[in-house]
Amino acid sequence: MVNIPVQLYSASEERTLSFKLIDKHGNCPISYMRVCRANHKEVPYADIVKGYEYQKGDYVILDEADFGKALPKKTGLIEIVQFSDENDIDPIFFEKPYYIEPDKKSVKAYALLRDALAKTKKVAVAKFVLKNKEHITAVKPQGDILILNQLRYLDEIKKDDEISVPKGASYKEEELDVALSLIKHLDKKFDPKKFHDTYTEEMEHIIKAKAKGKTVRISKEESAPQNTTDMTDLMKLLKQSLEKEKAR
Numbered sequence: 001m002v003n004i005p006v007q008l009y010s011a012s013e014e015r016t017l018s019f020k021l022i023d024k025h026g027n028c029p030i031s032y033m034r035v036c037r038a039n040h041k042e043v044p045y046a047d048i049v050k051g052y053e054y055q056k057g058d059y060v061i062l063d064e065a066d067f068g069k070a071l072p073k074k075t076g077l078i079e080i081v082q083f084s085d086e087n088d089i090d091p092i093f094f095e096k097p098y099y100i101e102p103d104k105k106s107v108k109a110y111a112l113l114r115d116a117l118a119k120t121k122k123v124a125v126a127k128f129v130l131k132n133k134e135h136i137t138a139v140k141p142q143g144d145i146l147i148l149n150q151l152r153y154l155d156e157i158k159k160d161d162e163i164s165v166p167k168g169a170s171y172k173e174e175e176l177d178v179a180l181s182l183i184k185h186l187d188k189k190f191d192p193k194k195f196h197d198t199y200t201e202e203m204e205h206i207i208k209a210k211a212k213g214k215t216v217r218i219s220k221e222e223s224a225p226q227n228t229t230d231m232t233d234l235m236k237l238l239k240q241s242l243e244k245e246k247a248r
Contacts, residue, residue: 012096096150
């Protein structure tokens with residue numbers, strides 16, 4: 001066995017603003033009480049236990065010992081179980097990325113694994129325990145760094161059999177040609193720097209302005225199209241879209 005001591009660091013974070021509920025008359029934060037739904041009395045935290053509703057109105061009470069029995073053993077290992085083509089893993093399974101940093105004593109083995117994966121164009125499928133749950137992962141190289149992508153389990157993916165999609169829809173060959181021309185005209189290398197969370201940025205601007213006592217002006221909203229595209233004019237609209245993009 002080859003053991004490579006490493007450290008794991010989250011490679012992403014959700015950018016969001018945290019809001020609190022405030023009494024508009026007194027500007028004081030709102031707090032919540034734990035109340036029994038049957039008698040509407042507050043329940044002390046020490047008297048609260050965890051239960052699972054296995055059928056309507058019936059609960060199984062679980063204690064810490066029960067949870068301890070189900071916990072996976074924390075070995076601290078990222079255990080590689082196989083190597084696979086990355087294309088074999090549907091993107092819907094990818095959940096959260098982590099950076100893998102090697103220990104100073106394991107740089108050689110880290111580089112060997114990274115370069116071997118890059119040369120074979122494979123990912124290492126592995127198992128590891130995080131926050132009391134065992135996860136499956138895909139480890140892949142990204143430049144000089146190994147990235148660990150936490151994967152979802154198959155039973156966590158919702159079935160798509162209830163989604164209505166076109167099967168026998170027909171269109172003209174000329175319409176397809178114009179659509180392909182439009183795609184080709186807008187074909188660009190993806191650059192994440194060009195995309196921003198405009199809602200959060202605007203909210204931060206509003207918060208800073210109101211904190212200074214300034215009046216915030218609201219720009220005119222762009223309304224979404226209200227009418228469904230008339231399919232008889234699809235060719236015309238495709239050509240207009242293409243011409244508009246060419247003009248830009």
